[in-house]
Each structure stands twice: as structure tokens, then as C-alpha cells.
Amino acid sequence: MASESDSDDNSDPPVSQILVANDAGIFSFDGYQLEFQDHPYARNVAQYIPLLEPFRTTRGTIAARQPRHDSKPRSWWQSQCVFRGLSSDGNIEEMQNALRGHEEDCISEDILDLLDRAKKKFKTRNREARESNWMHNMSDEEKATKNPRRYLKETFPAGSKSKETVLLTTHFVASIRETARELGLRCEYTHAPTDGDTVVRMAKYWVVVGQDRATVTEKVRMIERETQRLKREQEEGQQELRRKNKVMRTKQMETEEAIANSKDWDVTGSWRISCPHIEESWDVESLTMKIFVETTEKGVQMFAEFDFGILTGVLRFERQKGDTITSSTRPMKCDDIDEEEKPEEEDEKEEDEKEEDETSEKSSDTYGQKEDDDDADDEAEARRSPTPESFYFKSIAQPSAKHPTWNYRYRSEETGEGVIELGSDSELYSLTFCGPNGRSLKGTIGGSVFGDCTFTGVKVCGVEVGSVGTEYLNIREEWANRNAWAYENAGVSRWH
Known part of the structure; x- marks a missing residue:
């Protein structure tokens, strides 16, 4: 059986190189x-051996321009000596002298004998490798493509009678069909089921080969019925996909029309963020932010969660100056809380001073003391505090062309080891909504990891109040x- 693949010995050898040896070496x-x-x-x-005497002109004088010789390594000179049957001992100059007078000598008889042995060994090794690959590694399709005659003779030995069939998936049918006919076998084929890309890909066939005509024909008919079923499913799937795409386009058009007709800005939803300083310095991408609006009994809050690659967390927007909340809605003062509010004054100057006081008072829970308590409920309550009044809005409940810029504070942690960025909320940053109906933004942010920097964003989709999709x-x-x-x-110890 090995003789079936003898014609392949000199093409695409699985063993690309062999080693042989004689007295000179390997x-x-x-x-x-x-x-x-x-x-x-x-x-x-x-042409590589230097002249023994300088080159002279016709007048017998030494020529100003002497022939130049390309330099060769010592191993090259050794090889040329060995191929000519000369000694390869000594330095380069000694081997060059040994080659003088033998520059055009043919390969020595010993090396020619070695070459013959190498050719036989190379052919044997590759025949063995091909046979091993045929027996242990190649699939039926690969065998039928590589050597259809050998494959079919091994599958259907001469003189045997069987109703067994083989099913092959291939792009090439002619050679298999012709070989099957020569061996007295029945061969039929049909188009294999496709995923709809046959326009850009070579057609693939399912080929059935066997000894019994009726069995082969029935097998092909069964394949054709399965192909038709798959084709119907694909068409139905494509129709469903077109229907869904139409619904999505309709919803998108309705959303765009609603936005175009809206006088108020709606900044809630998902935003794609760009911050060159962070993206280039830490090789991160796909920065995102999701903005939420929530209405409570005490007023409206606007906040966001963000993922800036090296930092993730939440931020809370503060109300606009002049958007005051009456004292009746302000929570009572508590010694246990980590955020305090000073009484508001109607005078504008005192209003500005109050905003500055709130900035210092809300810094990273460093104001207010907590007492140790064994009770789990008390401990959980101790780590929370009433929401500062500056995070509640009243009359100015969302960004607009008149109020595009909003101050915010944030808390976060590093994405690597999850280290909380303690003290980040002690700083006040700003974010400005711009573009048509606030569809883009520009803001500032700072931190111990990356310092102060600016970022921009574009809104990519809207949300329901208080949630993003099914998220809350x-x-x-x-x-x-x-x-x-x-x-x-x-446990601070694990971060230091």
C-alpha cells in the first residue's frame, strides 16, 4: 500500500532535512x-582567494586599484576544502593556499557517495513519515483528496460486498467520482448545506461512495431532504432578523425624532468616554460612563457610575447655585454622620461660603467619628450617613442650555487590586454638557494615580429614569x- 504514495516522495516532504556523516564530519x-x-x-x-602578488598594469607597475575579494568565514573555507577532499585544518590563509590549483575541482568521490546515501535516506524517511501521517493523522476527506485511489481501495477491498457507505465533504468531486467508477463503486453527490455565503466561497459538496447503488442513492436523498430543511430554517431566521432590524430602526427613528423635538436635555444613559492621558499612558480603551436620575421624596438626584480603565467608581452631581432647598427638608444634625450641612442663608455671599464649607465637610468620610459596635446592624448603619443636601436638586433638576456645567464629587477604587481611592470626594470637579441637547460632554477629574486631566464623551444611548436597561x-x-x-x-495591609 505504501507504493500508492511513491509519486509524492519529491513533493512537499514532511521531513525537510536529514543528517548524514562520514570521516570529515556531519x-x-x-x-x-x-x-x-x-x-x-x-x-x-x-574569486575569493587573495592574489599572491599585487595586480600590475601592462607596464609592469603595481596598479592603483587592486581587485577586491569578498570575505568568507572560516567555516566556509573548511566546507570548500572538505567537498574537494582537501585538508580543512589550519587557519583561513592555510586553507586558501590548500585550495590554490583546486579552485574548480568537482566534488570528491567520497562526498558523491555520501550524497547518494543521503538521497536514499531522505526518500525513505519521508516515505515512512507520509505513511505514518496517512495511518494516524489524516481525516477521510484529506485522504480522499490526497490519494483517492488508495483511500477507496482500503475502504472497499476488492471482492468484498457491503452496504456501508462513506460520506465525504469536499470542494473537489471529479477525481473521487472518476476513481470510484474505475474501481466499480457507486458515487453520487449533492450540494452541502451552507450558511448563505456560497456567493463569496467555493461551493462545497457532500459525496457518498459505496458498493450498493440503492444504499448510496437513498443516502443522497436523505442528505438533500436535510439540506432543504436547513435552508428553510435559514430563510425563516433571516426573515426574523429582518423583522427585528426593522423594529430596531423604527424605535431608533422614533427616539431620534423625540430627541429632536425635545426642548429639555436628557443626559441619562450610556456615554463613550475619551481621555487621551489615561488611554495612552496605561494602554486602556473603551472608557464608559452611565448617568442616572432618581426622584426621591427629598428631591431629584443625578449620579453616574464610570469605568476609566484604571479607575472605576461612582460620582454625584451637586445642585446648582441658587437652586436652594428649604430648611424643612434638611435632615437633622447628627454627631455620628460623616457629612454635615451648614444652614443656608438667603444672601448670595453667604450661599457661596456655604458651598465652600460643604466641600471641606464631605471629604472622604474624614469628618465625624464612628464608634466600634459588636452589633452587625449598628455597624452597617455606622458606615452610611444621610445624603448631603447638596446632592438633592429642587427647581433645577437637569442640565440645560442655561445650566450646562455641573460640579461633582466622586469615590472610586483602582481596577487592579481594588484599592479604594480614599479622599477623592474631598475635591470638587466639573462636567459640562454641550452639543445639540447635551449629547456630548467635557469634564475634569483628578486622582493620585493619574493626576489632573480632562476627558470628553459622547452619548451612545438613553435610559429609563433610575436604571440602564435592566440595571439599577x-x-x-x-x-x-x-x-x-x-x-x-x-484591610489596608493588603494594599501596601
Whole structure:
């Protein structure tokens, strides 16, 4: 059976190189030429050997321009000596002198005998490798494509009678069908089921070969029925996909029309963020932000969760100056809380001073003391505090062309080891909504990891109030999970 693949011995050898040896050393052979120390035989080496005497002109004087010779490594000179049957001992100059007078000598008889042995060994090794690959590695399709005659003769031995069939998936039918006919076998084929891309890909066929005509025909008919079923399913799937796409386009058009007709800005939803300083310095991408609006009994809150690659967390927007909340809605003062509010004054100057006081008072839970308590409920309550009044809006409940810029504070943790960025909420940053109906933004942010920098964003989709899709953000919980109590509870020692 091995003889079936003898014609392949000189094409695409699985063994690309073998080693052979004689008294001179070890040679390599790639099916075409011998090499000694990675150098083949060179027919004319005179061009590389320096002249014994300087080149002279016709007048007998030494020429100003002497012939230049390309330099060769010592291993190359050794190889040329070995191929000519000369001694390869000594330095380069000694081997050059040994080659003088033998520059165009042919390969020595010993090396030619070695070449013959190398060719036989190369052919044997590759025949063995092909046979091993045929027996252990190749699939039926690969065998039928590589050598259809051998494959079919092995599958259906001469003189045997069987109703067994083989099913082959291939792009090429002619050689298999012709070989099957010569061996007295029945061969039929049909188009294989496709995924709809046959326009850009070569057609594929399912080929059935067997000894019994009726069995082969029935097998092909069964395949054709299955093909039709799959085709119907694909058409139905495509129709459903077109229907869904139409619904999506309709909803998108309705949304765009609603936005175009809207006088008020709606900034809630998902935003694609760009911050060159972070993206280029830390090789991160796909920065995102999701903005939420939530209406409570005490007023409207606007907040967001963000993922800036090296930092994730939440931020809370503060109300606009002049958007005051009456004292009746302000929570009572408590010694246990980590955020305090000073009484508001109607005078504008005192209003500005109050905003500055709130900035210092809300810094990373460093104001207000907590007492140790064994009770789990008391401990959980201790790590939370009433929401500061500045996070509640009243009459100015969302961004607009008149109020595009909003101040915010944030709490976060590093994405690597989850280290909480303690103290980040002590700083006040700003974010400005711009573009048509606030569809883009520009903001500032700072941190111990990356310093102060700016970022921009574009809104990519809207959301329902208080949620993004099926998500819901409990801002009080997320805010409390990043305070000083959470930092200490996580164990500072693992971050240092």
C-alpha cells in the first residue's frame, strides 16, 4: 500500500532535512544539496582567494586599484576544502593556499557517495513519515483528496460486498467520482448545506461512495431532504432578523425624532468616554460612563457610575447655585454622620461660603467619628450617613442650555487590586454638557494615580429614569461602599 504514495516522495516532504556523516564530519541534506557547517559546495572559489602578488598594469607597475575579494568565514573555507577532499585544518590563509590549483575541482568521490546515501535516506524517511501521517493523522476527506485511489481501495477491498457507505465533504468531486467508477463503486453527490455565503466561497459538496447503488442513492436523498430543511430554517431566521432590524430602526427613528423635538436635555444613559492621558499612558480603551436620575421624596438626584480603565467608581452631581432647598427638608444634625450641612442663608455671599464649607465637610468620610459596635446592624448603619443636601436638586433638576456645567464629587477604587481611592470626594470637579441637547460632554477629574486631566464623551444611548436597561444603581449603597469605613474594613495591609 505504501507504493500508492511513491509519486509524492519529491513533493512537499514532511521531513525537510536529514543528517548524514562520514570521516570529515556531519552533513545536512534537504533533498537537493549537501551542506557542511551550513555551507554548500561552491564551484569557483578563485574569486575569493587573495592574489599572491599585487595586480600590475601592462607596464609592469603595481596598479592603483587592486581587485577586491569578498570575505568568507572560516567555516566556509573548511566546507570548500572538505567537498574537494582537501585538508580543512589550519587557519583561513592555510586553507586558501590548500585550495590554490583546486579552485574548480568537482566534488570528491567520497562526498558523491555520501550524497547518494543521503538521497536514499531522505526518500525513505519521508516515505515512512507520509505513511505514518496517512495511518494516524489524516481525516477521510484529506485522504480522499490526497490519494483517492488508495483511500477507496482500503475502504472497499476488492471482492468484498457491503452496504456501508462513506460520506465525504469536499470542494473537489471529479477525481473521487472518476476513481470510484474505475474501481466499480457507486458515487453520487449533492450540494452541502451552507450558511448563505456560497456567493463569496467555493461551493462545497457532500459525496457518498459505496458498493450498493440503492444504499448510496437513498443516502443522497436523505442528505438533500436535510439540506432543504436547513435552508428553510435559514430563510425563516433571516426573515426574523429582518423583522427585528426593522423594529430596531423604527424605535431608533422614533427616539431620534423625540430627541429632536425635545426642548429639555436628557443626559441619562450610556456615554463613550475619551481621555487621551489615561488611554495612552496605561494602554486602556473603551472608557464608559452611565448617568442616572432618581426622584426621591427629598428631591431629584443625578449620579453616574464610570469605568476609566484604571479607575472605576461612582460620582454625584451637586445642585446648582441658587437652586436652594428649604430648611424643612434638611435632615437633622447628627454627631455620628460623616457629612454635615451648614444652614443656608438667603444672601448670595453667604450661599457661596456655604458651598465652600460643604466641600471641606464631605471629604472622604474624614469628618465625624464612628464608634466600634459588636452589633452587625449598628455597624452597617455606622458606615452610611444621610445624603448631603447638596446632592438633592429642587427647581433645577437637569442640565440645560442655561445650566450646562455641573460640579461633582466622586469615590472610586483602582481596577487592579481594588484599592479604594480614599479622599477623592474631598475635591470638587466639573462636567459640562454641550452639543445639540447635551449629547456630548467635557469634564475634569483628578486622582493620585493619574493626576489632573480632562476627558470628553459622547452619548451612545438613553435610559429609563433610575436604571440602564435592566440595571439599577443604588447610589447610597455604592457611595457608602467606598468610604473610610469600607477602606479600613477591607484591610489596608493588603494594599501596601
